[in-house]
Amino acid sequence: xxxxxxxxxxxxKRAHLGLFTSYVAASAGAALGFVVxxxxxxxxxxxxxxxxxxxxxxxxxxxxxxxxxxxxKTFIDVISxxxxxxxxxxxxxxxxxxxxxxxxxAEAIESENARLKxxxxxxxxxxxxxxTARLIGSSSTSTRRFALLGAGKRDGILPGQPxxxxxxxxxxxxxxxxxxxxxxLITDGExxxxxxxxxxxxxxxxxxxxxxTLIIRLIDLGINPLKxxxxxxxxxxxxxxxxxxxxxxxxxxxxxGAVAQIVSDPAASEFVVVEPIWQPITELRDPTEGPTx
Amino acid sequence: xxxxxxxxxxxxxxxxxxxxxxxxxxxxxVPWLTIALASLVxxxxxxxxxxxxxxxxxxLLVGWRLLRPGLLPLWAGAPLGLIDDLFSGQPFxxxxxxxxxxxxxxxxxxxxxxxxxxxxxxxVASVVIASYLxxxxxxxxxxxxxxxxxLIIPQILxxxxxxxxxxxxxxxxxxxxxxxxxxxx
Numbered sequence: 005x006x007x008x009x010x011x012x013x014x015x016x017k018r019a020h021l022g023l024f025t026s027y028v029a030a031s032a033g034a035a036l037g038f039v040v041x042x043x044x045x046x047x048x049x050x051x052x053x054x055x056x057x058x059x060x061x062x063x064x065x066x067x068x069x070x071x072x073x074x075x076x077k078t079f080i081d082v083i084s085x086x087x088x089x090x091x092x093x094x095x096x097x098x099x100x101x102x103x104x105x106x107x108x109x110a111e112a113i114e115s116e117n118a119r120l121k122x123x124x125x126x127x128x129x130x131x132x133x134x135x136t137a138r139l140i141g142s143s144s145t146s147t148r149r150f151a152l153l154g155a156g157k158r159d160g161i162l163p164g165q166p167x168x169x170x171x172x173x174x175x176x177x178x179x180x181x182x183x184x185x186x187x188x189l190i191t192d193g194e195x196x197x198x199x200x201x202x203x204x205x206x207x208x209x210x211x212x213x214x215x216x217t218l219i220i221r222l223i224d225l226g227i228n229p230l231k232x233x234x235x236x237x238x239x240x241x242x243x244x245x246x247x248x249x250x251x252x253x254x255x256x257x258x259x260x261g262a263v264a265q266i267v268s269d270p271a272a273s274e275f276v277v278v279e280p281i282w283q284p285i286t287e288l289r290d291p292t293e294g295p296t297x
Numbered sequence: 298x299x300x301x302x303x304x305x306x307x308x309x310x311x312x313x314x315x316x317x318x319x320x321x322x323x324x325x326x327v328p329w330l331t332i333a334l335a336s337l338v339x340x341x342x343x344x345x346x347x348x349x350x351x352x353x354x355x356x357l358l359v360g361w362r363l364l365r366p367g368l369l370p371l372w373a374g375a376p377l378g379l380i381d382d383l384f385s386g387q388p389f390x391x392x393x394x395x396x397x398x399x400x401x402x403x404x405x406x407x408x409x410x411x412x413x414x415x416x417x418x419x420x421v422a423s424v425v426i427a428s429y430l431x432x433x434x435x436x437x438x439x440x441x442x443x444x445x446x447x448l449i450i451p452q453i454l455x456x457x458x459x460x461x462x463x464x465x466x467x468x469x470x471x472x473x474x475x476x477x478x479x480x481x482x
Contacts, residue, residue, distance in 0.1 A: 027371060029370075029371065030372040030397055031397075032375075033375025033393065033397040034375070034397035037390050037391075037394030037395070040393055041393070044389040045440055048440065048441075051389035051390075055389070062337055065337060066340035069342040139344055140340060142344040142386075143348075143387075144348065145351070145352045146385050146433065146437060148440070148441070191346050191347075193442020213443060215347040215448055216347045270344045271343070
């Protein structure tokens, strides 16, 4: 194919000016982008209001697509369910019998726990969820990992509250709009979750790697005691995440920690639960109020 | 009487020809609208735990720019990037900056290359998209998160493959853009 038509303006003064103006406008756009970018890098919440408003506006589209997703998932589940119904049934019956006895034990431990905590006067919120909502979108093209939640200020959601699904931890609320909220997924590079191995008292931090895995760093350095298949749960340090919520399963052991697969893939969970901050003792006080005892 | 000679295949797809003319509004607004709508991709059913979806809105911008040079003004990158920034999860301003630079860059490439063809357009688009994804990742890693260029390689490869398909979509949208919907007289 031949070259595109020549867009050089020739001798026309007006065309020259038009071309010049469009270059000026484009460079001004780039400069504006640079300034805005620097501002938002220095202060990440500077433009939260614009994002929240835009997401509130576009939320209905996300709700529709979230419904489509759960519909599509159940369709596949129905088919695969028919194929492996028999063997699964027998296996589930066995598991149920074991689970019943475990549940009884767990209830006993829970009541004992409640009694002991009352003795110690530990300040923490009960597990009543703040809201239940769908994840209506995610930053699927960016290397940052955010999800959009279909509930916001209206539903009592505040920044910092942890988000979990039935399977495990999903992330925490970062910015809140009127009807939507942005969730920092635990797989994002900025997210750090204090974790503990289910068996044995080994604690560490799980940091996101933006590719669906977490990197686990142990607090006590030395011989790495981790094995493939170890399950990590939240430890409750820091007071943000409620303890004993499943986070990740170890996939590869590294020299001083492990690479772990997240337990709760946000794509697989239809509804997520927003919980209150576990131990809200580190609330920031207004400095003008004067010292509080 | 046959008008076969001056007709593109499929150009009768959307409307009748006699006594009709393309609407100026529609002809202008379609590229803007399609790129803005593609910015809503983060609200799609895909909840990804890794960046895998090609940057559709940016690819549409590149595609429109290569297929119909001069249709989008040189400064179109800034307002369209602003819309994309609202939904993409990148630090605010990253698309405003990078899309503006991409528009200026493609204008310069256009002045430099003296020929035009499928393979060359694909190559130019691939280079532009790959540099965009890389720079976007650099900006995202400054804002927080690890710098791991290996992370975006699957996304870059997917974008390379998807681009020719996207140009076909743009060609159909171009027919819609020039649909004869205005009644003359």
